[in-house]
Amino acid sequence: MPSPIAHSVSGYVLAKFLPQEKLKYYPSRWWSWEIFYPVFVAIFADFDFLPQLITGERFHRGITHTFVFAIAFSLIVSWLISYCRKSCFKQLFFLTLVIYSSHLVLDFFTATSGSGLQLFWPFTDTYLKSAIPFFPSVHHSRGLFDPSHLIFIIWESCYSILVLSVLWFWKNYSSRKLSE
Numbered sequence: 001m002p003s004p005i006a007h008s009v010s011g012y013v014l015a016k017f018l019p020q021e022k023l024k025y026y027p028s029r030w031w032s033w034e035i036f037y038p039v040f041v042a043i044f045a046d047f048d049f050l051p052q053l054i055t056g057e058r059f060h061r062g063i064t065h066t067f068v069f070a071i072a073f074s075l076i077v078s079w080l081i082s083y084c085r086k087s088c089f090k091q092l093f094f095l096t097l098v099i100y101s102s103h104l105v106l107d108f109f110t111a112t113s114g115s116g117l118q119l120f121w122p123f124t125d126t127y128l129k130s131a132i133p134f135f136p137s138v139h140h141s142r143g144l145f146d147p148s149h150l151i152f153i154i155w156e157s158c159y160s161i162l163v164l165s166v167l168w169f170w171k172n173y174s175s176r177k178l179s180e
């Protein structure tokens with residue numbers, strides 16, 4: 001899987017391209033929900049390392065890395081937020097599902113020595129991973145400060161600069177179109 005760098009930047013950029021005009025985010029003095037919410041959804045799947053840390057059982061890249069979970073998560077979270085905030089459920093569900101799914105797609109395109117992801121569980125137990133990976137793997141077992149981490153940090157930083165530049169150009173282009 002990529003690190004939270006690629007996941008969170010992808011979530012943030014995707015949200016900027018998706019319709020949000022009917023959403024009411026929680027106003028907060030401490031952070032911007034427009035940034036916090038997409039980033040939280042984009043990295044949520046990897047919180048499955050927490051039960052693994054506690055129990056020692058293998059949880060990581062399990063059920064949270066399936067499309068069924070992505071749909072269930074998006075339904076529950078969108079319903080809760082739209083109920084509390086009187087926001088548009090459909091728009092929030094769509095935004096949440098697309099961003100959550102981006103995590104699965106990025107993980108699918110990551111080099112791994114493991115067997116990949118059971119993306120379509122429970123319909124099939126088949127593990128899937130891209131034959132041509134786009135992201136280098138992150139070796140968590142080597143600890144926090146291993147020099148080999150530089151590879152994924154540099155690669156994901158370049159990826160982040162690229163997608164943020166696309167967003168910047170698109171924003172400039174659309175604001176110029178509006179002012180014409």
Ligand SMILES: [Zn+2]
Nearest residue numbers: 001045046107
């Ligand atoms: Zn993941």
